Amino acid sequence: xxxxxxxxxxxxxxxxxxxxxxxxxxxxxxxxxxxxxxxxxxxxxxxxxxxxxxxxxxxxxxxxxxxxxxxxxxxxxxxxxxxxxxxxxxxxxxxxxxxxxxxxxxxxxxxxxxxxxxxxxxxxxxxxxxxxxxxxxxxxxxxxxxxxxxxxxxxxxxxxxxxxxxxxxxxxxxxxxxxxxxxxxxxxxxxxxxxxxxxxxxxxxxxxxxxxxxxxxxxxxxxxxxxxxxxxxxxxxxxxxxxxxxxxxxxxxxxxxxxxxxxxxxxxxxxxxxxxxxxxxxxxxxxxxxxxxxxxxxxxxxxxxxxxxxxxxxxxxxxxxxxxxxxxxxxxxxx
Numbered sequence: 001x002x003x004x005x006x007x008x009x010x011x012x013x014x015x016x017x018x019x020x021x022x023x024x025x026x027x028x029x030x031x032x033x034x035x036x037x038x039x040x041x042x043x044x045x046x047x048x049x050x051x052x053x054x055x056x057x058x059x060x061x062x063x064x065x066x067x068x069x070x071x072x073x074x075x076x077x078x079x080x081x082x083x084x085x086x087x088x089x090x091x092x093x094x095x096x097x098x099x100x101x102x103x104x105x106x107x108x109x110x111x112x113x114x115x116x117x118x119x120x121x122x123x124x125x126x127x128x129x130x131x132x133x134x135x136x137x138x139x140x141x142x143x144x145x146x147x148x149x150x151x152x153x154x155x156x157x158x159x160x161x162x163x164x165x166x167x168x169x170x171x172x173x174x175x176x177x178x179x180x181x182x183x184x185x186x187x188x189x190x191x192x193x194x195x196x197x198x199x200x201x202x203x204x205x206x207x208x209x210x211x212x213x214x215x216x217x218x219x220x221x222x223x224x225x226x227x228x229x230x231x232x233x234x235x236x237x238x239x240x241x242x243x244x245x246x247x248x249x250x251x252x253x254x255x256x257x258x259x260x261x262x263x264x265x266x267x268x269x270x271x272x273x274x275x276x277x278x279x280x281x282x283x284x285x286x287x288x289x290x291x292x293x294x295x296x297x298x299x300x301x302x303x304x305x306x307x308x309x310x311x312x313x314x315x316x317x318x319x320x321x322x323x324x325x326x327x328x329x330x331x332x333x334x335x
Contacts, residue, residue: 016224018292024066024223025283025298028058030305031082032280034091037309038081038098038112042258046317047098051112054082056253059279060185061086063226064153064246067234071148073121075136076155078113079185079252080125083155087120091312096319103319107326130156130163133182137169140180140243151237155183159190161204170211170243177242181233182208184247185220191256192264205247215245221277251277 035053042051054061057079065086068074076083084094089105097104097115106115116124123139126132136154143150160166161184173180184204188195201207205215214236218229226248233244251273255262262270287293 018287018290020066021283021287021290021292022301024059024062024227025280025287026301026305027062027065027086028223028280028283029302030091030308031058031062031085033302033305033309034085034095034312035081037313038095039254039258041095041099041313041316047112048100049111049113050078051098051258052079052256053254053258054079054252056273056278057185057187057220057250058082059223059226060183060220060248060250061155063223064181064183064230066223066227067230068151068153069234071121071150073123073136073139073143073150073152074155075123075132075139075152076125077129077132077157077160078125078127079157080115081112083125084115084117084120084122087117087122089117089120089122091308092315095312096316099316099319100321101316101319102322102326103315107330108319108322109326109330130160130165132156133160133163133166134169136182137173137178137180137243140173140178141176144176144178149238150179151234152180153183154180155185157190158184158186158188158195158204159193159198161186161207162190162199167207167211170208170213173243174211174213177240179237179240180243181230181237182213182215182243182245184245185250186247187250187252189252189256189264192260192262194264203247205245208243208245213243213245215247218246218248220248220250221273221279221282223279223283 032055035055039053041047061083093105097106097110098112100108100111102108105117113125113127116122133154133156136152140152190198203217205217208215219225229246233246236244253270
């Protein structure tokens, strides 16, 4: 049966080190500054197609990546830049891919929605809603078959949580006791539809009870809460107890994609979350009030991150577009 709703709070983690807090702050700020720059490049016409920014949701992936071990896998949807950076992919390669350049992770052919890194065990953003969920279970099946004690983080949103393949996957994952963590990034809006209008369920994670999958709801604007819940989920999977569901309540500040004016919610609603619940500001306050860092230290971190992001943007601009012959490469695999 599913566990009771136990929203994890950072107050329950008093022993967090200054080093960990600084790393969480750095990693979340890197994602935000990178996404802000990506938004600028999109506005300049340097990024084509769709571009879905992760601004506001940084604590989700940073908190969970803090619990991952070497060889653990991750797969997600098209809002994927934050996941790439959090698992250690090079910002230059990510930005070059966004701009369709040869120096990108998929040689400029995947763009924002479809890049991957085998070396970092990042198995892609996927454009078809919910399609990554059975893929995540397949990755976990391979690890169980090999007996290598690895875990797969399978990310999807509240909109995808209503897709049928999710529940087919739940059934198989529990039946075969797969080491997969289903991460529902509930950012309140499936494209432009509020969760209040799209589902009668009080929560998404509790749906796993029908399959015997335990889970919980987590405050996704608190990186320490996410990390705490992630540690519990990872331990569950590594112990051979099967899948686990984390419904992480978060919030995106921008529209669904760069072409979305987000008129389905008020500016006041977004501003209220920014002012009262911002995940990066929360960690900033913990660092300052705990005297783990001063204002000058945090400004230096921001300055360094902006340099990294600007270097990534310049690298992408300097990288050539792929040759037309690249249309025929990486199609066939030798068997």
